[in-house]
Amino acid sequence: MDLKDDSSQHDSSLTEAQKDRIRKGKERALKIRQSRLTAHPYNSGDVVSIDKTTIKIGATKYKDTGGGFLLEEESENKDEEVPIVEDTPPIIESDRPACESCNEAISKSWLFDTFDVKVCDNCKDPETHKLITKTEAINEYLLKECDFDKRDPPLKFISKKNPHNVRWGEMKLYLKLQVEKRALEVWGSMEKIEEELERREEMRILNKTKKYNKKMKELRMNVRSSLFDRTTAASHTHEFGVDTYNSDDDTYNHECLICGYEETFEKM
Known part of the structure; x- marks a missing residue:
């Protein structure tokens, strides 16, 4: 089969x-x-x-x-151009700056890379090389906005998110040593900065005292007006005595010889 x-x-x-x-x-x-x-x-x-x-x-x-x-198979074209990526050339030994603290050649320095300060990472001090915000620099050293970026050379800074609220703008942090140096360029000496700070503090206290005295004067006038007997006042004409000066609040007052009504006022 x-x-x-x-x-x-x-x-x-x-x-x-x-x-x-x-x-x-x-x-x-x-x-x-x-x-x-x-x-x-x-x-x-x-x-x-x-x-x-x-x-x-x-x-x-x-x-x-x-x-x-x-x-995917390997390409047969061996002559195909390959992109070349160039790394940053290393610092030549003779070009390496010396650390201002230890006088050794700097091999690694955050201060030098960020703020152009010749101090190596081993000599970096948290207190000496402290960072401050721009607001602190303005209030403490009486600098203006133009003193940071308009004067030569512009002050270097780093930006960080605001720790109080992430939705606020980024903070600018400056090296305190460089801020102090810029303040001396503007004011001439730290003594002049201290004198100006004291003068501004005195003006602030004086203005605050004037506002307080003005409010107290208005309050006293309102109280006296509410206590005044309008019925009695309408029945006669006041006859005031001698004006008395109040040096505490720079006002004058006089009293009616008939009804005893006392009036406080200011003289221009």
Whole structure:
């Protein structure tokens, strides 16, 4: 018996449902095989098929692994230009500045990189090289906005988020040593800065005292007006005595000789 007769005999022993299931399985396997070889999720205009397992997309070749993804092949063009990234050249030994504290050549310095201060990280002192905000510098050293960035050289600073509220603007932090030096350029000496601070404090206290005395004077006038007997006042004309000066609040007062009404006033 030949193979054809054997295959026919085998097929005849299968039911129609089994034959239909085998036929559908063959069709599904054929579709999967065709999709692996021809269907790729790329624009057909950019894809060039080289063979059954290799395609070219643009200038790059891909190998179809049959596992659902493509594997990029190494470029055959060895002369292709490679971008060159240049690192910052290292500091030459002879160009390295010396630390102002230890006189050793600086190898690493945050102060030098940030504020151009020749002090190495080992000699950096938290108190001596303290940072202050711009507001503190203005209030403590009486500097103006122009003294920070208009005078040469402009003062260097770093920016940090405001710790009180992240939605506020960033703070500018300056090196206190450089702020003091700039203040001496503006005022000439620390003594003059101290004198000006004292003068401004005295003016502040004086203005505050004047405002207080004015409010107290208005309060006293309102109280006296409320105590005045308008019925009595309408029945006669006041006859005031001698004016008396009050040096405490710079006012004058006089008293009616008939009804005793006392009036306080200011003289221009």
